Amino acid sequence: MGTMIEALLGLQSVERQLTHVKSRLRIRKNAVPAQERRIQQLRQDHDALHAKSTDLRKSADRLELDLRQRDQEVAKDRNALNTAKTNKEYATLLTHINTIKADNSKLEEQVLKILQEVDVIKAEAAKLQEQINAEEARLAEVTKTSKDEIDRLTTMLDDLNAKRDEAAQKVPQEALRTFERVASTYDGEAMAVIEVHGKRPPFDYVCGGCFMALNAEHVNALRVRDEIRTCNNCGRILYVEPQGQESRSR
Ligand SMILES: [Zn+2]
Structure with missing residues (x-):
């Protein structure tokens, strides 16, 4: 084998190591931002769940307020029953009371359904929070090991670049x-x-x-x-x- 080809093969060997180290360095440098993006996405999901449960909770509160007002109306009608002067008046009041009570039981069902939904969402959010905590612990770990690894790979890269220059000097310009x-x-x-x-x-x-x-x-x-x-x-x-x-x- 000729000296030029031999020099080229020497250069090739260093070049191959360089490519390998550069790719490892790229992956390492991307590890922390990638983990940060993962956590940010989880936080967004968690916030969305929280907002959803707050909205549902508010609508349940509104319905409950409505219910209380209707209960007061029923109480008022009941008192009025005692002082009703005619049968017609009495019957009208009674119909009114029954209509409100029927509506109220529907409302109560609705409130219950909403509150159950809130519980499901809260459980989901709690699970997500656990996942966020675990990913944050992993981020701390990745940040620490990445720094050490990046330092080590950078030293290797500097060393290989010097070796590459040395190997390149043995190869004629045109080659x-x-x-x-x-x-x-x-x-x-x-x-x-x-x-x-x-x-x-x-x-x-x-x-x-x-x-x-x-x-x-x-x-x-x-x-x-x-x-x-x-x-x-x-x-x-x-x-x-x-x-x-x-x-x-x-
Ligand atoms: Zn070929």
């Missing part, structure tokens, strides 16, 4: 530009090994990056020359492993 262009397309994976398929000649060659067939010319050239050859399909920089250690299909 480096090609590497960086391809690496940016494939998330840091710019190199592809040429896989050798078949038990005896003529072998088939396949790009280890995209698995498309490759011309034998690439292999023949790379065995004798230290040069940049890219896959015609995916554009990755091709390399061959030393003879005897090739990536063979089984």
Whole structure:
């Protein structure tokens, strides 16, 4: 293997670690805001339940007030019964009393239903509050561990960036530009090994990056020359492993 290809593979190895650490750092940095968003959503749900139960409670209070007024009306009519002067007057009062009492029993049922609904909502809200408490405890934990982990990953990243610069210095300018262009397309994976398929000649060659067939010319050239050859399909920089250690299909 030529020195340039070897330098590129060294760079590839550091680049791969960099990609990995960067992705872990991204996930870590997002952990706290993600947990905060989760809690905020739960709080909104909890507040909505609370508002709903307050509204229901108010409407139950209004109905109860109404009921009391109607009860007073009934009491008044009852007193009037005693002083009724005619049968007609008496009958009218009695009808009025019975109508109100029938209405009142409907109202009482309505109030009861509302209060039952309030109880259900309150239980739901209490369960949600428990969940919020648990998520808040988790947030405290995530915040603490994230800080340590972010510090650790940042140190690793600085270290790898230094290693990357060192590895890049060993690669000729033009090859480096090609590497960086391809690496940016494939998330840091710019190199592809040429896989050798078949038990005896003529072998088939396949790009280890995209698995498309490759011309034998690439292999023949790379065995004798230290040069940049890219896959015609995916554009990755091709390399061959030393003879005897090739990536063979089984
Ligand atoms: Zn390819």
